[in-house]
Amino acid sequence: MAASSLRRRSYQYLPLSSATCTRLIDIAHQPGLKQRMTLVEADLGDPNRPAYHCLSYTWGSGIPQQETAAVESDEEKQTCWFVNYSPQDDKRHGARIPITPNLQEFLDEFRRRGLEDVHYLWIDALCINQDNLTERRDQVALMGRIYSSCERTIAWLGAEDVDSLACTKMFAKLGSIPEDQLECLTGKQISNKLGLTDADWFSLARFMNRDWWHRKWTLQETVLPKDIVFWCGRDEFCRSNLLHAIRNADIQLWKGVKVPDDPIRCRTAVPQRVLDSWFVWPYVLWYLTRKPEVRARIDSVAPNYARLRSSSDARDSVYSIISFLGDNIKENISVDYEKAPADVFTEYVRAANLDLFLYEIGGRACRHIPDLPSWVPDYSVPQKPVDWIHIGGNVLYHAGGEDLEATTKRIVVLPSGNPRILAVPGIFVDTIMQVGGRSGDTGTGRCFADALAVLDLLPWAEQDEDIIEAFWRTLLSDMQRGRHPDSETFGPSFSAFLAFYLAKWIFISKIDSDASKNLNKLIVSLSEKSRLGLLPSWKQLLDLAARFAARSDAEKPVLTEDEMEKLSPYLEFIREKFDERCFFITEHGRMGIGPDGLKAGTLICVIKGCKYPFLLDEGSAGRYKLLGPSYVRGIMFGESLQRQDFARVEIE
Known part of the structure; x- marks a missing residue:
């Protein structure tokens, strides 16, 4: 023809x-x-x-x-x-x-x-x-x-380049070490054993920045097949060597350009989207699909992984993970590209376990899909802040009681007659009185100065717990890898941590400024309320602020190695617990943290069966809008259930 x-x-x-x-x-x-x-x-x-x-x-x-x-x-x-x-x-x-x-x-x-x-x-x-x-x-x-x-x-993965060629050699070297030996080695030991350099690891990072690694659909396309081989131009490598490289690269990849003025936030030479999805790579899903005893966990893991990846169609945030879900969930989800993304997400949440998905709402800044009910997460964007339930909170807390439906382990959902309305049994226990200390201001130290100003407004007369200890525990949601942090380690660490950031704020705002004078008054006032001596003295803060001012090189660290080691325990956990959140106090004398965007008058509601209290704003027609979960000291173990009965709460 x-x-x-x-x-x-x-x-x-x-x-x-x-x-x-x-x-x-x-x-x-x-x-x-x-x-x-x-x-x-x-x-x-x-x-x-x-x-x-x-x-x-x-x-x-x-x-x-x-x-x-x-x-x-x-x-x-x-x-x-x-x-x-x-x-x-x-x-x-x-x-x-x-x-x-x-x-x-x-x-x-x-x-x-x-x-x-x-x-x-x-x-x-x-x-x-x-x-x-x-x-x-x-x-x-x-x-x-x-x-x-x-x-x-x-x-x-696309055509080969200099980075893919370096990775091919790296994977071959990793394949030369027996798996049982590889499991016992750290990233540094592997580098020494195989002669790998920083340049090799950064080639891997750039290689992992290719679009294929960040597409939603590649999760199932990698996990579900019996076998998979990776082609990059004429180069070829297998899944096992790739997974070994990913698992052992994290320590090396965090090496980079650190910001000495702000230990909470570190720049690296690795693209941020690689770091965001590094542990999201399907090694975990691959493991879950092949271990029957933990197979049920995949229903809650897959959605979080998909949120860190990209797709041209928002609906694929749900459709790309359907294969991972249980049959009882899949049968209630119909694939339909004529539906609006908001309807797809709503259908998915109703089909899945609301007790899990209520925690994944995310702040207002990360909700891009229009017409989305407030109780439905926006799965098309990464979740911020990171939910507590997947980092141990589901083990520690039961603010809404422990009487989940015995057979389904789901929260109780009341009939509403409208798929966009979530009706649940709830108790309104408190109202936010004052908000201060937003995590977005941590870089300057202002965040913690503002939080202390709000804390000082809280009546704290003759209570069983020290006010400063309650404060540092609240900023961590009183949680360290599924348990409560110990006072002996975290109390002094918090003191060193707070001293660093308050001194930085004094240096930035100038010692003779109104901000510094107000901070001095706060230190005096709160020290009178606290008996543990965890607040740094004003002299300590001035001495540390002077060290900031005396540096000739802005990249030179302010703290010594010993000082950094002292604040490290608190620093490690506040990164994940307080990021994208803010501090608040309530009308009933409680303190807590919740997602950014809160304001005075926001209501605190305990929903039957949920681990954490939820924050609600008033909506229309007697309904409410959900802002997300919170940690509120004093009601995390079902204390509010002893004084009130549940009533119908409708969330739009």
Whole structure:
């Protein structure tokens, strides 16, 4: 057939026969890069279906929607040619499906390798009729089965470069160490043993910054197959060596340019999105899917992992993890790309365990999807602040009691007649009186000066607990890896930590400023209320502020190594507990922390069965808007349940 006539034909998909059917690319092994392929139907329920390989890759900008330019070389480069049967004239024609350059690069490499044992491929952009929303819906629902049934998945990371070449050598070296020995070595020991340099680890970091590692769909495409091999241009490596590198690279990757003035926040030479998703990489999911005793945890793990990854369609934040979910959840979620993202997220939360998902609301700044109910997380963006429940809070606290439904372990949800309204049994126990000390101001130290100013407003006469000890415990949500921190270690560490940041604030605001004078008054006032001596003296703060001023080099550390070691225990845990949160006191004399965006008048509500109290603002028609969970000292162990009965609370 003449090339001119070929250009006029686009591929015409035939409907699939059943819900368990998909298409496979029948590779015709013939010389040359312009070979034509054939799409054939395969029933995944048929034990005699052909063996096939899957491709995992990134689409880039997506399938081109317009005709390719008239230059033949460009057209050929962005077009995949297929044999197409035409029922109208009962003939076979050459037909094309437009593809992205990244997919074309993979096909070129696939043909160059000439793999004689691979006869069928599954590639989503080619095997699914992307213009048919019904078919897309059905095939997305089938995706988990497609990947788990394949012989192997080929993960195409793109063309090779100097970093991928360095990583290939690194993975080969890691593969030379027996796994049982590798488990016992630290990242530094591995570097010494194998002769790896910082440059090698930073090559790995840049390699991990490729788009493939940050796409939502690659989670299931990596975890579900029986086997996976990674291609980067002509380089190839296996999953086990890659996972070893990821697990042992974290210490090395945190080496970088530190900011001596602010130990809480450190710059590194590693791209932030690599650090954000480093431990999110599917090693954990891979482990969970293969360990039956912990399989149930994957329902709560997968959504958090997907939030750190990207996709061109917000709805894929849910659809990309359906394969990981239990059957009781999947049967209540329908894949439908005509639904609004807000409706998809709402359906998912109702189908899943609300006791888990209520903690993942995130602050107002990280909610981008319009028309989203306040009690539904925005799964299209990373969660901020990080929820407490997955770092030990679900073990320690039970503010809403421990009487979850015995059979389902779900919180009690009352009928509302409106899927966008969440009705639950709740008790309003307190109201926020004053907010101060927002984590966004930690870099200057102002955060802690403001928090102390709010703390000083709190009546604290003859209480059993010291006010400063209650304060430092509140900033940590009184939690250290699933247990309460001990006073002997964390009390002095907090004192050193507070001295550093208050001194920094004095240096920045100037010693003779009103801010410094007010801080002096606060130190005196709070010292009179505290009997433990945990507050630094004004003289200590002035001496430390003078050290800030005396530095000739802004990069020179202010603290000695011994001083840094003293504040390190508190520093380690306040990073995750207080980030994106703020301090507050209540009308009933309590103190707590909650997500940024709080204001005086925000209500504190205990929901039956929930581990943490929730913060609510008044909404419309007697309903409320959910801001997120909080730590409120004095009601974390069900104390409020002894004085009040639950009543219906509607959240919109």
